Every structure is written in C-alpha cells, then in structure tokens.
Amino acid sequence: MLSEKMQEALNAQINAELMSAYLYLSMAAYFYDANFPGFANWMRIQDHEERIHAMKIYDYVVARNGRVRLLPLEGPKVEWQSPLDAFEDAYKHEQKVTGLISKLVDLAVSEGDHATDSFLKWFVDEQVEEEASVDAIVQDLRRAGDSAQILFMLDRELGGRQAEEEGSGEDE
Numbered sequence: 001m002l003s004e005k006m007q008e009a010l011n012a013q014i015n016a017e018l019m020s021a022y023l024y025l026s027m028a029a030y031f032y033d034a035n036f037p038g039f040a041n042w043m044r045i046q047d048h049e050e051r052i053h054a055m056k057i058y059d060y061v062v063a064r065n066g067r068v069r070l071l072p073l074e075g076p077k078v079e080w081q082s083p084l085d086a087f088e089d090a091y092k093h094e095q096k097v098t099g100l101i102s103k104l105v106d107l108a109v110s111e112g113d114h115a116t117d118s119f120l121k122w123f124v125d126e127q128v129e130e131e132a133s134v135d136a137i138v139q140d141l142r143r144a145g146d147s148a149q150i151l152f153m154l155d156r157e158l159g160g161r162q163a164e165e166e167g168s169g170e171d172e
Contacts, residue, residue: 006116009107010061015071016100017054021047023093024073026076027086036151038159039083042137045163046090053123060119084141085152093133098127 002010004032024046032038061068080086087109101123108117 021050038155
C-alpha cells in the first residue's frame with residue numbers, strides 16, 4: 001500500500017508525464033507548420049512514449065491499491081524560433097523530468113518504500129537515455145547552424161524514427 005505522500009507524488013508525476021506528452025505534441029504541431037515533417041515525426045513518437053510512461057505510473061498506483069487523481073494540464077508553449085530552439089526546450093524539459101524522478105526516488109527511500117524505489121529504477125535509466133537522445137539532436141542542430149541543406153538532412157533522418165512496439169522493453 002502506498003502512503004498518502006507517495007500516492008500524491010506519483011499522481012503529480014503522472015500529470016508531469018502527460019504534460020510532457022502534451023508539450024511534445026505541441027512541438028510536433030509547430031514542426032508540421034514549419035514544414036519539418038521529420039522533426040514532427042520525432043516529437044510525435046516522444047508524445048507516445050511519454051503517454052506510455054504516464055500509464056506505467058498509473059498502473060503502478062492502481063496495483064498498489066492507490067487512487068489515481070488526474071490534475072488539469074496547462075496549455076503548452078506553441079511557438080519556437082527555430083528547430084534548435086524547440087529541441088533546446090525539449091532538452092531542458094527532460095532535465096526537469098529527471099529532477100522530478102530523482103525526487104520521487106528520494107521520497108521512496110526516505111519512506112522505506114522499497115517497492116516504489118525498485119519500480120522507479122526503470123524511470124531513472126530511461127531519463128538518462130531521454131536526455132542523451134535529445135542532447136545529441138541539439139548538438140547536431142548547433143553544428144548545422146542556418147544550413148538549409150543540413151537541416152533538410154536532419155529532418156529526413158529524424159523522420160525515419162519509428163515507435164517501438166509496446167511491450168518490447170525498448171521504450172517502456
């Protein structure tokens with residue numbers, strides 16, 4: 001059984017993961033409008049992954065006989081100056097989520113909630129991957145500068161990203 005404090009913190013994290021999905025979906029819309037379908041594809045897949053993350057926590061709360069309480073979502077940012085600007089925001093956002101996950105782990109440890117601590121290990125590892133993935137794109141975009149040709153090639157490359165099968169263990 002989850003403590004009230006842990007249940008509240010996990011519910012806040014569900015909300016944060018859904019907000020992440022909402023932000024990435026907004027970024028996808030920005031990229032579609034700016035005629036970067038590959039960048040939009042990458043963001044749509046991120047949206048999907050964030051919703052999977054939210055549902056992992058949702059299902060965990062339910063499995064521990066807790067009560068899921070969904071909170072309102074704020075409208076996400078809708079405009080960026082460039083692909084680099086959007087991906088820099090995505091990187092900052094992933095760093096923020098990493099901090100939130102770390103605080104959840106700290107809470108689980110302080111409460112002696114070994115089950116939740118164990119459950120959160122996957123999210124800790126996932127955040128390392130998420131930050132590295134977005135940072136690699138930020139670095140590529142910084143190197144590209146204003147080169148339309150390189151932006152075109154990066155857009156094409158990110159357009160080739162495909163969602164992992166749910167349950168494959170790759171993006172769960």
